[in-house]
Amino acid sequence: MKAAILREFGQPLSVEEIETPRPNADEVLIKVRAAGIDGTDLKLIEGFGYRPDLPFTTGHESAGVIHEVGTDVTDFSPGDRVITYNFATCGNCLLCRSNREQLCPNMTGIVGVRAIPGGHAEFLKLPARQVVSFPETISFSDAAVLCDAGITALHAVERSELKSGETVAIIGVGGVGSYAIQFAKLTGARVIAVDVTNTKTARSLELGASAAINSSRQDVVREIRQLTDGDGVDCVIDVVGRESTIAAGVESLRNGGRVVIVGYTPENYALSGKRIAQNELQIIGTRCGRKQDLMNTVRLVAEGKTHSIVTDQLPFEEINEALCKLRAGEVLGRLVLQMPETALSTTTSS
Ligand SMILES: [Zn+2]
Structure with missing residues (x-):
């Protein structure tokens, strides 16, 4: 063969x-x-x-x-x-x-x-x-x-414990992100997609995202705050896993919110312990x-x-x-x- x-x-x-x-x-x-x-x-x-x-x-x-x-x-x-x-x-x-x-x-x-x-x-x-x-x-x-792509996206959405009426930001709209947007929508949550190209943000709207942010041209944290009346999102699903995306994700959370980390790179993250403790933020890993x-x-x-x-x-x-x-x-x-x-x-x- x-x-x-x-x-x-x-x-x-x-x-x-x-x-x-x-x-x-x-x-x-x-x-x-x-x-x-x-x-x-x-x-x-x-x-x-x-x-x-x-x-x-x-x-x-x-x-x-x-x-x-x-x-x-x-x-x-x-x-x-x-x-x-x-x-x-x-x-x-x-x-x-x-x-x-x-x-x-x-x-x-x-x-x-x-x-x-x-x-x-x-x-x-x-x-x-x-x-x-x-x-x-x-x-x-x-x-x-x-x-x-499919199994990873579904398990990540399960780990996120998304509920109807919540808002989730999904960072990275490749194969896994494309399914994560759709599976998140099926829970009844509102989806905000984030990626670095207009092609991908346009694609995310076709797949059911309510809003899309181009992080190469827009300030992700500010845009997410604007889209959520200043509150921040209930959950972030990060399919990229760079230090910069994790930091933006944590800063975009409402108090009590959670970040689900799907993607990873060799980079380590510097996060504010005070912000995580004082706001009861959750950081959740997910594997396939x-x-x-x-x-x-x-x-x-x-x-x-x-x-x-x-x-x-x-x-x-x-x-x-x-x-x-x-x-x-x-x-x-x-x-x-x-x-x-x-x-x-x-x-x-x-
Ligand atoms: Zn075993």
Whole structure:
């Protein structure tokens, strides 16, 4: 099969022919049909954050059809449309048992990120328990981006505990932000979107934001205060995670408000302890999501309650061109690679 392999950090991916994996008893083999590519791939390729052992196949947003099932697999059949839950968790620790498995300290890998080859390939092999079905009403491209952008946005909105009538500012309108705006709207909250380009602020209004602030031209804190009669917002969801965005977010909160941190960079934050203590502000971290969050995301999207966040598509073979587009900031929502439907190579190991 064809796969995109990271052979050396900082170098383009190498699209090459490798052996097609065979599923073990508890595993499924997925024929990949669409695969997202995003900033996490860029970081990974450049060697920041996660550093997988090389060579490594990237791809943490994959949708496809079950091609083959292991002898012990009973809940999936060839032809089923599936996406991946990327965390290989232990299933036994306190966090796994208390429905917070995305925090499992015994994780053995993350699909397409660390230790488990990802979906930038024609086939992908995974334990059946890491696979989630989706219906025909969702396209392969829209399903693929649920594996990271969708699940992360839904879990962040859950962590925010947004309620009807509240106002939330969402900072950063890329893939995750585009879904966060829509999921926040579904709670009945009013959404103010913040990004650095007019294209993205315009896009956020199309996705349901009531107001949008261009932070490269406007003072975010002042604009948010004006939009909330001076009170500030109940909640900020920061998908960017720079020192400057966190500071603006904290300053934009009403007393008793909360900041949910989704994005992060190597930067540390300097925050006012007095302001946090004296105003009972809450700072809440959020990481990707639970398998149940992924299943809930599929359900919401299947119900037709959201707009697609996929704005760009390229053939799989053009994966390095896709990375160039991402680096240049040319992708508005999410870019999805299309796998060839026919002429799949069938080299298998035996
Ligand atoms: Zn665990």
